[in-house]
Amino acid sequence: MFGYWDALYFIFIFIVSFLLALALDKWAKKSGMGTKEKGEATKVFISGEDPEKEIKGFEHLEGYYTGRNVMWGLTYGLKRVFVVLQREHTGLLTDYVSYLVITTAFIMAVLLIWG
Amino acid sequence: MSTIHTVLPLIVVLPLLGAFSSPILDLISRKLKEAWILAISAGTLGVTGYVFYYVFKNGPLLYTMGATNPFGHANFPIRIVWEIDMFNALMALTVAFVSLMAIIYSVEYMKRDTGLEKYYPLILILELGMLGIVVTGDLFNFYVFLEIMSIASYALVAFRNDTWEGIEAGVKYMMVGALASSFILLGIALLYGQYGTLTMAYIAYKMAGHMTTTAKVALALLMAGLLFKSGSVPVHMWLADAHPAAPSSVSAMLSGLVIKAGGIYILARILFSIYGPSINVRTVGWIVIIFACLTLIVGNAMAVVQTDMKRLLAYSSVGQMGYILLGVGIGLAAYGSNVGNLALAGAIYHTVNHALMKALLFLIAGAVIHALGTRNLNDLSGIAKTMPVTSFAFIIGAAAIIGMPPLNGFASKWILYESSALFNPVIGAIAIIGTAFCTAAYVRVIYTFFGRPNSLTMKAKDPGKSMLIPIIILTVAIIVMGLFPWTINKDFMLPAAKALVNQMGYIHTLFAGGV
């Protein structure tokens, strides 16, 4: 009737690609000029941020980095949408009640016209 | 009277007994009370498991309160009935399972809190209300159980009344929730005035061919009230306030179960089993679809910009409810066709999956709060170093909720994408945009967990046994359910969807009543 898939295939593919990657790594280490096991080359390098770099005047932010800025592009691009959505969540009880009443009125109107 | 008719009432009797006997046992010994509560909820799980097995083997089941058949001396059903088909039985099993997990978890999680002689009764009453809602076949009985559930959840949201957050969220949830409940009662009163009965199947029987304006107004009131209870978007704001404010074990039950049993389940039951083809299914279906699209975009999008971990999870719940509503809406708009049945099966599948996944994620959030005392994402970097088991479980849960292939979330979401794309490609595209936002939100949390540890997170450690066991069981359940998605869909979800769509079958079960 509809598409078919099986989770076991995914696990199979995962295992095969893991073994391939492992073999590739072994082969590359053997045939290459030697891998740097210490120093700069082993640093984790995520989204262009160097965790150990010290910036003058921003020492209070140093020491850890978080997922705060990971989706920076998305949040910046859709800033207007988020501002509107956050503004609508006013926290006022009367607003919550009026949204419920508006929803009821909307459903009732649609049902009475086209129901 | 066969065994099943003797066992079935225990679904509600056991939690009720446990709820009101536990304060007495608390006077004797705290350990004894905890063991008693665990035994009660495990027993409830056993009963629901037996009922599920029975319904799976023998088809729908009718139970009349205090008698052998629903008719008495009249020629129409006058007694309160419970009607259980595949859909109910599946929901009841989910409710009992996740409740047991939350109760095991709270033994350790709530250790430092006071007022535990009120906490355990309330949590059992919450479970009782949900189980009652999912088994009942009588509209007023449903209302009573809905209020039992709602009052218990208002009280549990405001349980930590020494914090402003719980009280504020409780006040807002309670005021608007009580209004929504009044709307639901008004709808039931209008239906009773129109058709003179409260038995759902008999209303459906009388409604076929006699659709009136009053019944439409009643449907509008019921739908609005239940959309509120299930946290659909313009009326989702209470959810984002209330679910983070509750203790985490309660949040897991609220997000995993309450919005489904008290919202989606009964909404689907009213739309399909009572109204069904009597009303213009295309219009009603499209109303639900519109709300679903709004819900899944706004809920998932708002999750991206949260800095509070539990609030992020609560908004993600709103988003996932959108998918379930989408399945229900498509099932109604394409009533009776293959696409409709498949969408409905996907919705039911996602309901069960989301109950497991969101319960797991909230329990993990609770473990983090328990260890660190904060839930601000900016303070949680590097937890993976000190809490490896918890972080691993979080990765599994987040991957499942995003819909990564070998896990259960992928199966249900795939069915929903497929059916919505077949129904209307635009809706399929909207569903995928929602998932993109969902991914963004969870990637932020995972990045945080695997960042470099700060001085606070270095001191954290994995929680104790009682908190770790439910987390591990739920993780295993998610992985195992992901291994056999096609079997589960064919054997459990599609029959459940077909039982829901089969309105004649629902009516027939009532009239064939008796033991």
Place this chain on the structure above:
Amino acid sequence: MIPFQYITSFLLIFIGVYALIYKRNLIKLILALDIIDSGVNLLLISEGYRIAGNLPGTAPIYTGYETLKGVPMVGPLPQALVLTAIVIGVSVTALAVSLAINAYRHYGSLDIRKMRRLRG
């Protein structure tokens, strides 16, 4: 013609919803919820009321009913429902009042415009 009980009950419901939207004192909002509940209960109870000819209905638990054929009996079901609904309404009100006390402790005010720290 619509019976006046129905009109009254819908008026009560509208008054309650109006108060929930436009009033700001928490106690007044709780009263508004009570008024809505009363409206719905009035609607339910008046649905059970029957008049045959000029004879008004009798209470459902009326032991002499069997001897008085021809006297209409009001529906017993709505009365049972309304009793249940009243009990539920009382427990909701009790919880709401206790929450209001706690809210006053934390915020020093019952004005719901002051209770809006949960936003965004």
